[in-house]
Amino acid sequence: MRRVSVFGSTGSIGVNTLDLLSRDAAAYEIVALTGGRNIKLLAQQARAFGAKVAVTCFPDRLSDLKEALAGTETEAAAGPEAIAEAATRPADWIMSAIVGTDGLIPSLAAAAQGSTLALANKESLVCAGSLLMDTAKRAGATILPVDSEHSAVFQALVGEEMSAVERVIITASGGAFRDWPIEKLISATPEQAAQHPNWSMGMRITIDSASMFNKALEVIEVKEYFGVTPDQIEVLVHPESLIHAMVGFRDGALMAHLGAPDMRHAIGYALHHPNRAELPVARLDLAKVSQLNFTAPDPARFPALALAGDVMEIGGLAGAAFNAAKDHALDAFIARKIAFTDMAKVVAEVLNQLSRENSLTKTAITLDLVREMDIFARNVSEAVILKTAF
Numbered sequence: 001m002r003r004v005s006v007f008g009s010t011g012s013i014g015v016n017t018l019d020l021l022s023r024d025a026a027a028y029e030i031v032a033l034t035g036g037r038n039i040k041l042l043a044q045q046a047r048a049f050g051a052k053v054a055v056t057c058f059p060d061r062l063s064d065l066k067e068a069l070a071g072t073e074t075e076a077a078a079g080p081e082a083i084a085e086a087a088t089r090p091a092d093w094i095m096s097a098i099v100g101t102d103g104l105i106p107s108l109a110a111a112a113q114g115s116t117l118a119l120a121n122k123e124s125l126v127c128a129g130s131l132l133m134d135t136a137k138r139a140g141a142t143i144l145p146v147d148s149e150h151s152a153v154f155q156a157l158v159g160e161e162m163s164a165v166e167r168v169i170i171t172a173s174g175g176a177f178r179d180w181p182i183e184k185l186i187s188a189t190p191e192q193a194a195q196h197p198n199w200s201m202g203m204r205i206t207i208d209s210a211s212m213f214n215k216a217l218e219v220i221e222v223k224e225y226f227g228v229t230p231d232q233i234e235v236l237v238h239p240e241s242l243i244h245a246m247v248g249f250r251d252g253a254l255m256a257h258l259g260a261p262d263m264r265h266a267i268g269y270a271l272h273h274p275n276r277a278e279l280p281v282a283r284l285d286l287a288k289v290s291q292l293n294f295t296a297p298d299p300a301r302f303p304a305l306a307l308a309g310d311v312m313e314i315g316g317l318a319g320a321a322f323n324a325a326k327d328h329a330l331d332a333f334i335a336r337k338i339a340f341t342d343m344a345k346v347v348a349e350v351l352n353q354l355s356r357e358n359s360l361t362k363t364a365i366t367l368d369l370v371r372e373m374d375i376f377a378r379n380v381s382e383a384v385i386l387k388t389a390f
């Protein structure tokens with residue numbers, strides 16, 4: 001029996017992960033499942049899988065969770081500390097799929113166990129890439145990327161030497177507004193931004209797809225995870241979302257990874273690695289698809305991509321600052337305090353201010369430094385929003 005924990009089990013990635021686990025439930029022993037306000041779903045999952053512990057991140061929901069788990073052997077717990085503790089419980093395969101910087105602590109704890117960490121939480125690599133990779137290395141943990149582009153790159157690299165890699169190309173659908181006239185973007189609403197043309201995902205990541213902040217995070221993830229240089233990473237707009245990534249080798253070959261836009265592929269690959277198992281994803285009929293389209297991303301439409309370049313150049317805590325400023329600007333957009341197009345302006349200004357103050361350059365990243373920067377950059381972001389007339 002393989003011991004499995006799923007952090008963020010009630011989210012989009014979490015639900016897809018449990019869907020795959022349920023198809024061969026006898027093979028897995030579920031150690032920990034965690035969620036947020038959706039106690040009903042968390043308790044349902046814990047009951048269905050006989051989880052050892054179920055944790056909600058909200059301490060005020062503990063009694064509800066206990067009640068929902070009455071009569072089961074599942075232990076109920078609540079709060080960030082309980083989530084961190086659950087991540088130290090021995091498991092062979094751990095899915096890190098909490099959204100946001102709060103996913104970082106369970107990612108680090110899981111890596112420190114030396115087991116296999118299936119990494120969906122992007123913020124872990126963006127904010128603390130070197131810390132996470134070093135922790136995993138020291139503990140002998142395997143990190144398998146679950147972001148679809150990174151899983152695609154990983155798969156294209158099987159059997160290859162990194163020294164033969166010339167470039168890594170990740171694709172972007174272009175998000176909800178790829179066909180909008182650029183002047184209309186200023187009036188885009190959160191509801192419109194939350195409609196993804198191809199993928200079905202959580203709301204925040206869907207809006208980040210429309211702004212390309214998601215792709216900006218992914219570019220940084222590529223650098224941190226695969227150890228390539230920023231000038232080796234390219235983004236290509238590919239509206240069909242069937243090629244997820246390509247790796248270019250020094251002999252000119254391009255290895256592309258194609259598949260239906262279904263996260264269960266990347267999750268399933270990480271679950272069964274190094275083997276491949278049958279997965280319930282649609283098979284592509286390329287004759288039916290008939291055409292694949294590509295365009296270079298327009299920097300005026302997608303300013304977030306250039307910001308990722310700045311972050312990689314600055315290094316240190318720039319990823320943590322970028323992510324926090326982006327998150328805060330996203331909150332402000334969702335709350336209708338700023339326009340869709342203001343998000344990139346806010347983030348650019350935060351990065352400018354912090355690099356002028358020399359706050360970002362740090363040689364060794366620690367969890368404390370990342371947490372401090374997370375709070376600091378959110379405050380700077382708020383100040384920028386309050387004092388700037390966009």
Ligand code: NAD
Pocket residue numbers: 007008009010011012013014034035036037038057083096097098099100102103120121122123146147148199200201202203205263
């Ligand atoms: P989601 O919003 O659907 O789910 C998030 C999960 O995290 C839920 O279980 C929620 O209860 C939990 N959670 C939220 N805030 C929390 C907190 N402060 N502390 C502890 N738990 C908390 O998100 P998602 O779309 O499943 O994405 C999860 C992560 O995976 C994100 O980092 C996202 O960027 C990444 N990712 C998602 C997809 C996708 O297709 N959805 C693809 C690639 C990467």
Ligand code: MG
Pocket residue numbers: 147148149218
């Ligand atoms: Mg992705």
